[in-house]
Amino acid sequence: MHKMGIAELVGGAQALAASGQAALAAELYRDWVALNPDDPLLHAVHFNRGVLLAGLNDLHGAVEAFTAAIRRRPDFLPPYINLGAAYERLGAAAQAYNHWAHVSTSLAALTGDTVAYKATALKQMAQVQEGARRLSEAEDTLRLVAELTPWQRDVVQHWISLRQRQCQWPLLMPLAGHDRAALLRRIAPLSMACYADDPMLQLAVAHAHCREDHGWPGSFRTTEDFTHRIAEVRGRRLRIGYLSSDLREHAIGSLMAEMFGLHDRSALEVFAYYCGVPQEDATKARIRESVEHWRVITDLDDAAAEAMIFADGIDILVDVNGHTRSARTRLLARRPAPIIVNWLGYPGSMGSPYHHYIIGDPHIVPPGSERFCSEKVVRLACYQPNDRQRPTGAERAPTRAEQGLPEDAAVFCSFNGTQKITPFVFARWMEILRQVPGSVLWLLKSCEEVEARLRARAAAAGVAPERIVFAPITGNRDHLARYALADLFLDTLPYGAHTTASDALWMGVPVLTVPGRGFAARVCASLVHAAGLPEFVCSGVEEYVARAIAFGRDRAALAPFRERLVAGRGTALLFDTPRLVRDLEALFRGMWDDFAANRLPRPDMTNLETYLELGAAMDHDAIEAAFDPGQEDRWRDAMARRHAFAPLPPDARFHPAAEG
Numbered sequence: 001m002h003k004m005g006i007a008e009l010v011g012g013a014q015a016l017a018a019s020g021q022a023a024l025a026a027e028l029y030r031d032w033v034a035l036n037p038d039d040p041l042l043h044a045v046h047f048n049r050g051v052l053l054a055g056l057n058d059l060h061g062a063v064e065a066f067t068a069a070i071r072r073r074p075d076f077l078p079p080y081i082n083l084g085a086a087y088e089r090l091g092a093a094a095q096a097y098n099h100w101a102h103v104s105t106s107l108a109a110l111t112g113d114t115v116a117y118k119a120t121a122l123k124q125m126a127q128v129q130e131g132a133r134r135l136s137e138a139e140d141t142l143r144l145v146a147e148l149t150p151w152q153r154d155v156v157q158h159w160i161s162l163r164q165r166q167c168q169w170p171l172l173m174p175l176a177g178h179d180r181a182a183l184l185r186r187i188a189p190l191s192m193a194c195y196a197d198d199p200m201l202q203l204a205v206a207h208a209h210c211r212e213d214h215g216w217p218g219s220f221r222t223t224e225d226f227t228h229r230i231a232e233v234r235g236r237r238l239r240i241g242y243l244s245s246d247l248r249e250h251a252i253g254s255l256m257a258e259m260f261g262l263h264d265r266s267a268l269e270v271f272a273y274y275c276g277v278p279q280e281d282a283t284k285a286r287i288r289e290s291v292e293h294w295r296v297i298t299d300l301d302d303a304a305a306e307a308m309i310f311a312d313g314i315d316i317l318v319d320v321n322g323h324t325r326s327a328r329t330r331l332l333a334r335r336p337a338p339i340i341v342n343w344l345g346y347p348g349s350m351g352s353p354y355h356h357y358i359i360g361d362p363h364i365v366p367p368g369s370e371r372f373c374s375e376k377v378v379r380l381a382c383y384q385p386n387d388r389q390r391p392t393g394a395e396r397a398p399t400r401a402e403q404g405l406p407e408d409a410a411v412f413c414s415f416n417g418t419q420k421i422t423p424f425v426f427a428r429w430m431e432i433l434r435q436v437p438g439s440v441l442w443l444l445k446s447c448e449e450v451e452a453r454l455r456a457r458a459a460a461a462g463v464a465p466e467r468i469v470f471a472p473i474t475g476n477r478d479h480l481a482r483y484a485l486a487d488l489f490l491d492t493l494p495y496g497a498h499t500t501a502s503d504a505l506w507m508g509v510p511v512l513t514v515p516g517r518g519f520a521a522r523v524c525a526s527l528v529h530a531a532g533l534p535e536f537v538c539s540g541v542e543e544y545v546a547r548a549i550a551f552g553r554d555r556a557a558l559a560p561f562r563e564r565l566v567a568g569r570g571t572a573l574l575f576d577t578p579r580l581v582r583d584l585e586a587l588f589r590g591m592w593d594d595f596a597a598n599r600l601p602r603p604d605m606t607n608l609e610t611y612l613e614l615g616a617a618m619d620h621d622a623i624e625a626a627f628d629p630g631q632e633d634r635w636r637d638a639m640a641r642r643h644a645f646a647p648l649p650p651d652a653r654f655h656p657a658a659e660g
Contacts, residue, residue, distance in 0.1 A: 004032060006041050010048065017052060026052040026061075043073035050079065054086055057299060062086045077103050077117045084124055093128050100124045119149045126158070133447040135166050146176035153213055157188040164194055164419040166450050167426075167457075170621045171195060184616035189323035193348055194419050197494030197626035199372035199518035200635060201615030206323060207351030207374065207608040214329045217302070220354075221310075223600065226338035229315060230596045237269045238592055241314040241337065242291075244345060245276030245298075245326035248284040251499035252320060252345055254476065257283055258387040261290035262581040268588070271312055273297050273305070275321075275328050302331040309336035316588050319355065322346020339591050339600065342375055344384070347498065347520035349373040353603045357591060359383060359584075363526035364519055372518065374608075376601035378590070380583050382530040382573050384523070386502055394481035403485060404469050409438035410552035413486035413509070415471070415479075415500045418446050418454075420492040424624045426454075428545050429490060430461035436552030442486060445470040483507035487555050490548060494626055496524035502574060505531040508566040510558060512548055514538040516626035530574035532564060541627060614638040 004012075009032050016025035029049035033042065050065030066083035069076060084099035103121035122145045129138035142159040149155065156175065160183065163171055172180040185208065187195065192205040240263075246252035263270050271293040274284075278298065288294045293312070297305040305328065309317065317337035321327035322345045332340055333354050342350045343359040350358070351374050358365075358375035361383040370377045405411050412432065414421075433439055445451070455465035471482065480503060489504040491497050491513035497504070501511050501524045510533055515525035525537045538544040551558055569575055594600050618634065625631050 006039070006045070009045070013048065013052075022052050022056055026056065026058075043069045043076050043079075046072060047076070047079050047082070050082060050086075054082065054089075059086050059090050063090075075106075077106065077114070081117065081120050081124065084121075088124070088128070093131065097125060097128045100128075115148055119145050119152070119155075122148075123155065123158075130162065135162055135447055136449055138162055139166065139168075143175065146178075150176040150178065153186045156183060156186045157191065160187055160191050161419065164191055165417070165446070167418055167421055167453055169423045172621065180619075180621075181616040184620075185612055189346070189348065189351075191419075193518070193520040194422075194495040196620035197516035197518050197521045197624070198615060198618070198620065198631065199348075199369070200611055201618070202518055203349050203351050203372050203374065204608045204612035204615055205351075206349055207605065208612050209323055210329065210333075210350065210352045214333060217330065217333045220333060221335040223338065223595075225335075226595075229313070229338060232313070233315060233592065233596075237265075237267055238588060239269045239271065239313050239315045240588060241271040241273055241309060241312070241317045242320055243273040243275065243317055243328060243332075244320035245274070245328075246320065246324075246345065247272055247274050247287045248276055248279075249281040249476070250276075250283070253283045253287065254387060254390065255344070255385050255499055255502070256320070256387075257286050257290075258389055258577050259385045259581050259584075260287055262578055264582075264585060265292070268585060269293075271295060271314060273309065273317075275305075276326055297328070302328070302334060305331050306334045306336040315339065316341060316591055318343050319350075320345040322348075322350055338595055341591070347495070347523055348518065349375060351605075351608060353605055355603060356601050357587075359587065360519065361526050363515070363529055364522045366522075369517075374603045374605060378587050380580060380587070382526060382576075382580065384498065384502060384527060384530075384574070385577055385580050386506070386575050388569070388575055388577055390506065391477045391480060392507070393484070394478045398478070398482045398485060400485050403442075403471065403482060405442065405485060406438060406440060409440065410436050410488070410555055411440055411442055411486045412488055412490050412548065412552065413442040413471075413483070413504075414490045414492060414497070415442075415444050415483075415504075416492050416495075416497050417444070418450055420495045421454075422493070422624075425492050426457060427461070428541060430458060430463050431545055432490070432548045432552065433458075433463045433467055434461075435549040439552050440467045440469050441490075442469050442471060445472050479503075480507055483509050487558055488512055488548065488551050491524045493624075494518060494521040496521055498523050498527070501527045502531075505533075505565055505574060506569065508562045510536050510551075510561045510565065512536050512538065512544060512551075514541055514544045517631075521626060527574055530572060532568045532572050532574075533561060536561070610639075 013025040013028050026049050029045050033045055046065050046069035050062045050069065053065055054062040063083060063086050066079040066086065069079040080099045080103045084096040088096035100121040103117055122141050126138040126141040129141060139159060139162045142155055145155045146159060156178065159175060172183045175183060187205055189206045189209050192202050244252065260270060270291045272287065272291045273295045275298050295308060314337040316339045318341045319332055320343060322342055324345050335354055340355050341357045341359065342355045349372060355375050357378050358373050359380060360377055361379050361381060364383055365377050400407050429441055433441060451470050455468050458468050459465045483504055484507055486509050489509050489511040491511060493514065494516050496513060497511065504511050505527065511524065511528050513524040513528055515522045515537065528536050538547060
């Protein structure tokens with residue numbers, strides 16, 4: 001080997017890595033180090049090699065390389081950050097945290113580079129704090145990051161999400177120069193769905209997330225790239241791909257576990273593209289065995305994953321993540337299949353130019369609500385699949401005494417995440433408890449500081465704090481078994497119970513809900529209808545509170561409804577998974593017919609940036625949008641002022657007379 005200079009070395013390694021030969025690039029760095037043990041830039045070479053090894057999942061090799069870089073130059077900070085990331089992936093959270101903390105505390109003079117290092121280290125520290133349920137510490141850490149780097153949208157989004165999980169009200173407090181409107185323009189779609197039932201603003205936020213957080217790819221396929229498939233499909237089965245990080249022990253995985261095996265294999269060829277964590281569990285194994293093709297793309301970059309999906313000849317790719325953790329939205333933006341469908345993972349429109357259809361049902365997206373979706377709306381009878389093989393109880397039935405519940409008083413439960421609890425919802429719950437003597441509210445355990453905060457708010461509302469009981473986190477079988485101890489499940493708004501509602505209904509516990517205006521606010525009503533309990537879908541919050549109080553005072557009145565639920569496990573629409581699969585396949589055939597006939601819908605992005613600007617200026621902390629009769633008028637007035645046109649009719653999408 002000739003005497004290779006550092007510039008030639010880095011250039012050669014980068015070329016190898018770009019051509020898919022990262023392992024050879026790492027070996028090139030290793031060999032160069034052996035021949036140049038005293039080079040003054042040896043620390044950078046070790047660092048570059050560590051980055052390559054981490055990308056190849058050789059985490060122990062990466063640790064060795066980053067450690068060598070630190071030994072050569074202890075004041076060189078990037079390897080500390082990457083070393084922490086490697087330790088985190090190895091499960092050594094404490095060691096990871098210590099390396100990030102070193103970066104955070106080692107920066108005396110702040111320059112452009114050191115600000116970036118400090119912000120990166122603090123972001124990683126916040127993740128560890130959050131994982132350890134030190135939520136307030138994580139929130140404070142992210143506030144520091146936001147003050148250092150106020151332009152980072154992901155920091156603002158994570159900070160808002162943490163405040164929601166802690167029930168920190170009002171939610172949108174000024175942050176690093178951002179007022180409420182600025183925060184709303186940067187909020188994550190899931191947080192928006194939990195914050196306010198304003199479906200037009202939710203759509204605009206989803207679009208901003210696609211545009212700002214994911215961006216548009218440098219290359220993507222168009223419809224013309226797939227026209228050859230039209231003739232091909234006539235001679236083979238339709239190829240359906242499901243893309244998800246949650247085909248495992250997860251709410252989504254538990255819902256879908258049975259359905260894959262029910263597909264008609266004479267008409268459909270089923271692929272699953274898994275992009276989640278590598279750990280094995282029984283649900284993942286069950287799903288893997290029930291599909292014809294299981295592809296793991298977690299470690300593939302978007303180009304490689306796109307190539308795989310295209311080579312598999314997928315005709316319809318179902319995005320079962322949407323705007324949720326570990327989604328592969330940038331991959332979808334490259335359009336690896338001719339038809340892309342939004343279903344189940346994210347309860348709302350994607351606001352993207354590359355999702356063609358959204359699957360709902362008549363209750364979730366009633367006629368007239370299509371304007372809140374950028375995709376074309378298609379409907380199942382009930383949008384949610386369910387696993388009829390889920391367990392119905394533990395080996396030994398739990399008792400109320402074991403769970404800290406009263407024996408002879410009403411137990412209201414709501415096993416949704418704390419991020420779904422709003423001040424409006426909590427106020428209704430406190431009114432119910434005040435009117436039902438001895439009753440308790442049974443919630444899922446969070447962390448001590450959140451539990452203390454909710455109990456303090458209960459006391460301020462005139463309810464003894466011990467009347468809020470927290471159920472510890474446990475395995476799915478034991479969790480389902482304890483549902484039977486509750487009398488009535490109380491839904492949340494604007495993001496209602498989805499999987500938790502179907503769990504309650506499966507276990508014979510009635511769910512009381514009031515539907516809102518948006519997708520996430522209407523799913524629970526759909527499930528309750530499909531379970532055969534339309535009486536438990538309330539017309540408004542007054543009825544919701546009154547009926548909860550009445551049932552709390554007369555628990556025996558719930559008995560026939562509980563019996564109806566248990567008896568309906570085999571017949572209710574909610575649990576008729578074979579029908580759902582048949583109907584889903586019919587939707588797929590209709591989508592392909594649209595494509596073959598050149599009728600593929602074009603996602604509607606009209607005016608979404610304007611909607612974001614206008615909606616962010618509205619005060620959603622003061623008024624609960626779901627029940628505000630003036631909400632639609634406010635939108636029309638805002639659009640009229642923006643464009644100086646006459647008010648639109650009530651059922652119109654706002655764009656026809658707008659920017660077009």
